[in-house]
Amino acid sequence: MGYPSKTILYLAGSQTFGGQRLLIPLRAMFANLVDRTSLCSKTELSDLVGPETPLPSDIFQLPRPKSESEIKEEWSRAGPRPRPLPPPPERRIYPHEKEGWYGWITETDKEPNPSPRDLRMQAHRLLWDALDYIISVEADAFFPGFNNDGSGWPDFSGLVMGQRLYERASSRTYRPDRKTIAALFDITRGNMYHPKHDWTLSVKEHLNKSLSEEGLIRQSLLSKPNSFLSHPLPECSCRISSLELTKQTEGKDGRVLYGD
Template sequence: MIKRGTVKEQLTVDSVSIKKNGSCPLMPEEVGLLLQALGYPSTTIIYLAGSETFGGQRILIPLRAMYANLVDRTSLCSQRELSDLAGPESPLSSDLPHPPPPKSEKELIEEWKKAGPRPRPLPPPPARPFYAHEKEGWYGWIGENDTEPDPSPIEFRRQAHRLLWDALDYFVSVQADAFFPGFHNDGSGWPDYSSLIMGHRLYQTPSGITYRPD
């Protein structure tokens, strides 16, 4: 944008203030360096809690190089065990509309000849609104909002599975010997996943080791 002249002023980013504000989570490599500085050996078993890692498995390569015993729920639990966690589920009925039967080339030509004047193209649709669960984080989509469309049954089931898997990670994090959050206090005023775990650990096991990178 600077080369094109869209932005003429100088752009600067204060990474220190952003990290202090909680808007810049620690990268896995930074977590590994901090754990090494704290004296944890390379044989330490690290459980990676959380729904998804920003950047995918590629971002975890430096951390895996430092600590080979990096595990998560997918590596410790089989697909059958994760399914048993959800319990028996009835199959969902497919309510998707069926496509119309294909037409021959002759039928398409006849329909084209019988069609009247071609309508003018419609204007582009309005931009999709951003809902509360997309702005607030993992806790936003749990509550209902009248302005959001009704989710499909399969979406309800996916959300239920995510809650169960997050609960499993939560339980492991609370019971762990030490807890090191990679992200804490995003500045929104709402409790995030890490702050809930730290509060639970402080209440249940005050003697447990809980690090606060901020």
């Protein structure tokens, strides 16, 4: 995209899928990659959350060990003789194996009620998302990591792009086509870190087109039918009289996509 390596990048999102391991190539190219944990101190984040009552410690309890009589009873109820040797002792269960959704998915069929600690973490994520939202809206440029997942629900990137379009339509908001980006990455899969010059030019050309009218029209066709907030044009745009009237671009249903 033509940005120098000293550009400050802010990574928005309460959770990074894949962890910090996937960010190693990006940090190698842009050393000034920050997020809310590195941009804000612990005191500032705690002030954002506010005072909270302490919760009881969530102590993980190991399952009760079987007594000698229970082991003998299971051995006597086993299959016909000759019997194989008894199985080795069970592996130790660590506390981190029972955290999150994967802690109950192998034990019960229904999701248990969230604990007070889970509810508090969800509230914290909402506050962190609000902080990321404000920074993303006010940023000089915004590149969506994931949007238009097909679920029909508004997503973080779509809401940010809609807010930036409403407040400052001239701001640099990239609207890439994920299918085109995936095809470009498949081309350079064998040499990902040193792509050819023509491949780099193709990526820059696609991203520059996403900043222009082509990106606005495609975003209007894809996002607006699902979420009006992701593309609030032309209903929420202020129109002024001008000598040069832009040509209207209409969709198949006669709806105005771009222009006055």
